Amino acid sequence: MKIYVALAFAAILSFAIAFLLGFAVIPMLRKLKFGQTILDIGPAWHKSKQGTPTMGGIMFIVSTIASVIVVLLTDYLMGGNLFASEHIFPDQLKVKLVAGLILAVGIGLVGFADDYIKVVKKRNLGLTEIQKTIPQIILSIAYLMALYMNGLTFMKIPFIGAVDLKWFFWIFGICVIYGTVNATNFTDGVDGLCASVTSIGALAFVIAALMTKFFGISILAAALFGGCCGYLIWNYYPAKVMMGDTGSNFLGGVMVALAYAIDCPWILLFFGLIYVIEGMSDVLQIGYFKATHGKRIFKMAPIHHHFEMSGWKERKIVTVFSVVNLIGCAVGMAIYYFGVIK
DSSP states (O other): OHHHHHHHHHHHHHHHHHHHHHHHHHHHHHHTTTTTTOOOSOOOGGGGGGOOBBBTTTHHHHHHHHHHHHHHHHHHHHTTTTTTTTOOOOOHHHHHHHHHHHHEEEEEEHHHHHHHHTTTTTOOOSSHHHHHHHHHHHHHHHHHHHHTTTTEEEEEEETEEEEEEETTHHHHHHHHHHHHHHHHHHHHTTTTTTHHHHHHHHHHHHHHHHHHTOOOHHHHHHHHHHHHHHHHHHHHOOOOOOOOOHHHHHHHHHHHHHHHHOOOOOGHHHTTHHHHHHHHHHHHHHHHHHHTTTTSSSSSSSHHHHHHHHHHOOOHHHHHHHHHHHHHHHHHHHHIIIIIIO
């Protein structure tokens, strides 16, 4: 199967599955009374979202995984091999793909447990920080171990080349995974925001993977793009469903997997620029609040709430933040092309 046909197939199939699942998943979540609980610490007008079905991330999780499997299986049955043309070590790419999906699903299950406790057990804060962190760290180590056992401890640094991180590989990797997953979670606070930003990042990964002929990885990125777009039909303002931690954790995990798959985890700073801004705004707010004994930098953190409190409508926030992430992707792509490929 031609790679561009495979990419279109993956994106369209994932879009269709995610969209069509909405007709079954959303009524099911309503029936189970898996509704969003809006905390009093949030913007007052978010109270109107109370009871909106959550855990909708299941839609793009299923669509992404199913699409990757269907496309690769179809290609195999047609006598093709989308991994055959990939770089020098195609088996390593297969490890990255499988291990990356396992990481994303595992992280997503941690989010599912958090959502379940919130909506079923009626504990507004869900899992404690320790209860979230421990399994996330364990999953991160397991993923990094899979890379380590296959000699994938290096990173391509722009204008320098491939550098073996040695012992720093572990510390760096855990920080990247943990930071990305939680920053993605922070981004999910406005209708359509997290899925919009991630769809743009996923499309950037499709292009980046094609540049280096990592075709199997580009299939995963295309499936993620299609799944996010299909989900957005249901999640765009006013949202009929929310992804919950189930969805945001999965998205963070997949984005990490894609970055490691092209040997450039640093590129998340650009392809996930909004994640970085959202995460850092929360860190800065907490740090400044503690250092000044009650003063704040922003009206509310993460930063999308600051703009809400400043009078921005949710659609404007999604549009502006998506454009900012698109600019980040363009800058990251330029650095990747001229600093890594050339």
